[in-house]
Amino acid sequence: MKQLELVKPMEKNTFEKIANHEQVVFCNDPATGLQAIIAIHDTTLGPALGGTRMYPYKSVDEALEDVLRLSEGMTYKCAASGLDFGGGKAVIIGNPEKDKSPALFRAFGQFVDSLNGRFYTGTDMGTTTDDFVEAFKETNFINGIPEAYGGSGDSSITTARGVLHALEATNEYLFKNNDLGSRTYAIQGLGKVGYKVAEQLLEAGAQIYVTDLNQDVLRQIKTKAKDTSGEVHEVESNAIYSTNADVFIPCAMGAIINDQTIGQLKVRAIVGSANNQLQTLHHAKILHEQGVLYAPDYIVNAGGLIQVADELYGPNPKRVLVKTKAIYHSLLEIYQQAAMDAITTVEAANRIVCSVLDEQRNRNNFYSRKRRPKWNIRE
């Protein structure tokens, strides 16, 4: 009998994978072991801006998929925050615990420099301001560097502040009371952003459920809780999805709202810093049907971007504070618009992004640094 041939879906070639992006740069430096990918999604609004993630990706394809998704998200985040920057992001393939060296970040800095201002970068998951002090030795197109080097400092502080404003807006919308302390929260990831959010919630007297792969940060947050009126409970990694809390706060990896996790959720809302929390747009619809309010990630986590974009005009903490506080009202408006038009919160947020991009595309569709001499961007 003739064997049935299974028809395999056609594998996309590299150009098909990057079809929505302007430019993708593969960076290879055998001397330091650097393997990185820089993705520039869209420079309609200005030069691409976005952090650099270091992660032990299992394959180059996995790294490419992540950087393409992340850089597209940055285009949305810049547009929604009213910033004159485009979407870009970089990933370094490697274990941040073992594979870092000053030389590796200097090599990365040289690759960033070679783009001559089309891409500005700084920290993201797995990287720290110290790493970018090394990269800064090779290029000026770095942001979020310490104040001592003329930068605006650790951007995760402002990201965490933005997440807290988003939580207040969500509490206001759902419970008609924006107080943070009277609610319960499930936090995934106690890194640069998640830890600061957790600390503030404990200070406010909240009950938090936390998980992280790193035992040290779990110990630290339990010690911290003792000095506050809040309470902390540790939960197993996967149990975080089914934790009975008011709000789920994802602050680690993306695509954590997927077919496996979505049915487990018991929370009323999802409000976190992680980029690309939804595996697909379809998951926004399912959340909507399940009655889980989803705060679009690129609205919630824009604080760090607001800070590092501001730094390029000459850092101004007051301006950053005002723009970060605006996350509260932007999010409330998105919730209200979505309810009024019976659409998902992602659709409501994406509408804003599309109108900003369309307006600018109609007058200027490709960024050239020479056209923006008014900018006080470091040369």
Ligand SMILES: NC(=O)C1=CN([C@@H]2O[C@H](COP(=O)(O)OP(=O)(O)OC[C@H]3O[C@@H](n4cnc5c(N)ncnc54)[C@H](O)[C@@H]3O)[C@@H](O)[C@H]2O)C=CC1
């Ligand atoms: N740092 C920033 O200012 C910004 C960060 N983001 C996003 O927020 C998220 C967190 O960023 P950072 O705090 O900077 O990263 P980080 O690398 O400092 O912290 C991430 C934490 O998550 C933990 N983690 C990883 N996988 C986990 C899992 N499966 N379960 C539980 N914990 C896990 C890690 O052990 C680490 O403690 C990322 O998605 C990042 O892209 C977004 C905007 C700005």
Ligand SMILES: O=C(O)CCC(=O)C(=O)O
């Ligand atoms: O927060 C930063 O340092 C840069 C912005 C960024 O990469 C992000 O918002 O994901």
